[in-house]
Amino acid sequence: MRRGCAVGMLQPLDQPLVIAHRGASGYRPEHTLASYRLAIALGAHYVEPDLVSTRDGVLVARHENEISRTTDVASRHEYADRMTTKVIDGRELSGWFTEDFTLAEIKSLRAIERLPDLRPHNTRYDGRYEVPTFAEILTLVEEESVRLGRSVGVYPETKHPSYFAELGLSLEAPLLADLGRHGLDGPSSPVFIQSFESGNLQWLRPRTPLPLVQLVSATGRVDLVTRTGLRRVASYADAVGVAKDLVLPRHADTGTIGDPSAVVTDAHDAGLRVHVWTLRDENQFLPTGYRRGEDPTQTGDSIEETQAFLDAGVDGLFTDHPDTTLEARRLHAAAATSPVLVGGRRVSRRRARVHPAGLAG
Numbered sequence: 001m002r003r004g005c006a007v008g009m010l011q012p013l014d015q016p017l018v019i020a021h022r023g024a025s026g027y028r029p030e031h032t033l034a035s036y037r038l039a040i041a042l043g044a045h046y047v048e049p050d051l052v053s054t055r056d057g058v059l060v061a062r063h064e065n066e067i068s069r070t071t072d073v074a075s076r077h078e079y080a081d082r083m084t085t086k087v088i089d090g091r092e093l094s095g096w097f098t099e100d101f102t103l104a105e106i107k108s109l110r111a112i113e114r115l116p117d118l119r120p121h122n123t124r125y126d127g128r129y130e131v132p133t134f135a136e137i138l139t140l141v142e143e144e145s146v147r148l149g150r151s152v153g154v155y156p157e158t159k160h161p162s163y164f165a166e167l168g169l170s171l172e173a174p175l176l177a178d179l180g181r182h183g184l185d186g187p188s189s190p191v192f193i194q195s196f197e198s199g200n201l202q203w204l205r206p207r208t209p210l211p212l213v214q215l216v217s218a219t220g221r222v223d224l225v226t227r228t229g230l231r232r233v234a235s236y237a238d239a240v241g242v243a244k245d246l247v248l249p250r251h252a253d254t255g256t257i258g259d260p261s262a263v264v265t266d267a268h269d270a271g272l273r274v275h276v277w278t279l280r281d282e283n284q285f286l287p288t289g290y291r292r293g294e295d296p297t298q299t300g301d302s303i304e305e306t307q308a309f310l311d312a313g314v315d316g317l318f319t320d321h322p323d324t325t326l327e328a329r330r331l332h333a334a335a336a337t338s339p340v341l342v343g344g345r346r347v348s349r350r351r352a353r354v355h356p357a358g359l360a361g
């Protein structure tokens with residue numbers, strides 16, 4: 001069945017997407033069908049699988065190809081001799097790697113919570129879920145779309161594509177094949193394809209009409225989010241997926257957020273959408289002004305943080321807690337149409353938030 005509808009098409013800029021980062025990973029071990037299923041139940045528009053390859057060339061969802069922190073592989077005696085050290089994108093890593101396991105072997109493992117100290121409530125699910133294939137995720141998304149009567153999108157990320165290509169395990173062809181088998185290969189299919197690398201996005205550009213997303217981290221290729229860089233990105237991609245500090249930089253001394261950078265405006269001028277990552281409810285991930293109390297594991301005011309990003313004009317929000325982000329989005333939209341009195345003038349709440357000092361005159 002070919003799917004395509006309003007959710008899958010590039011959205012109007014006043015309807016930011018809520019993208020469930022690794023599923024509802026604030027509530028379930030990340031990249032499990034349970035995590036994606038919950039994200040959809042909570043109302044997420046898209047679910048985000050990070051994709052790596054098995055030895056036999058099957059795409060599976062893991063944050064990294066090294067899987068000792070997200071599966072029980074380290075406690076599995078039958079795989080003890082698979083532990084090794086590799087250099088992945090210039091970084092030396094020791095552990096167990098998906099490319100050294102067949103799909104059948106990967107399926108014998110069970111997922112565990114990656115952040116057990118931060119999210120101990122999620123550890124009760126340890127050992128209960130398999131590592132899903134991309135195809136299984138697409139089946140889930142299709143079934144849930146039919147069951148709920150709304151089109152849920154999928155937002156896959158190719159992880160370490162050059163590294164996998166050198167092993168003869170390119171990610172792009174199986175990605176397109178899986179999407180094609182599920183009818184998700186048309187210009188309005190509810191799919192975004194993302195990568196930190198540019199080369200594989202450029203390879204994909206003439207091979208798929210699906211929107212492509214250039215990822216940029218706060219410590220990586222920040223040249224890509226200059227005005228010049230963004231114009232170059234626009235020649236092969238439809239959006240940038242940027243670390244949130246690139247949109248709302250934090251003051252180095254206080255950790256509070258300051259004025260928005262030019263990234264959103266410059267990206268929009270270049271014809272690119274802007275999706276930010278990653279919103280999370282816990283204090284540990286929040287700017288200092290939005291934390292509540294001293295405990296890094298406790299929830300802070302992520303609703304206010306989300307609204308700051310919506311004020312900055314972003315088009316999509318990656319989140320570990322889709323319910324909170326959706327509520328922030330709902331409140332933000334309601335406030336935009338609900339006027340308040342500022343200095344004797346009736347103005348939208350949104351305008352009062354963005355231009356508090358400029359309203360009096």
Ligand code: G3P
Pocket residue numbers: 021050157194215241277278318
């Ligand atoms: O894909 C957006 C964001 O998820 C990128 O970082 O490391 O969480 O995959 P990561």
Ligand code: CA
Pocket residue numbers: 048049050157
């Ligand atoms: Ca990702």
